């Protein structure tokens with residue numbers, strides 16, 4: 001088990017496009033395992049490789065089922081590894097509250113597609129396709145954005161994004177002053 005260090009904004013790797021995975025080998029499977037360990041350690045719902053400083057198109061996800069979550073969905077509590085994910089279908093619009101390990105303490109409502117279908121490869125190189133809505137959908141879109149170098153602040157209104165950037169810069173100055 002290895003918990004990797006989380007890269008926080010404004011590190012450039014968060015705004016850099018990650019490269020397609022070509023070799024489905026033991027080195028890849030080690031990164032995938034470490035990413036799952038890191039996600040679990042932080043009680044996060046998802047993690048993209050950029051967030052641990054790896055510029056490869058790898059996403060891990062696990063969305064726990066909580067009592068306030070409404071009906072239990074097929075994707076609740078299920079562990080996902082999405083390599084080279086491509087969203088092939090989107091439908092509707094929905095707004096959910098999102099957070100991000102790379103933006104500690106920031107939670108904002110983001111509007112995204114309501115339902116999505118995503119194609120990806122698992123760590124053995126086997127292709128699969130899954131569809132889902134709600135938190136599954138928001139999480140896949142949030143994490144695949146990371147792979148394209150897009151952070152969730154870019155999905156906020158201009159005013160909200162400016163406020164978040166200002167807040168984070170203030171936190172950064174304060175932590176450097178300690």
Ligand SMILES: [Zn+2]
Nearest residue numbers: 099100101102
């Ligand atoms: Zn994130």
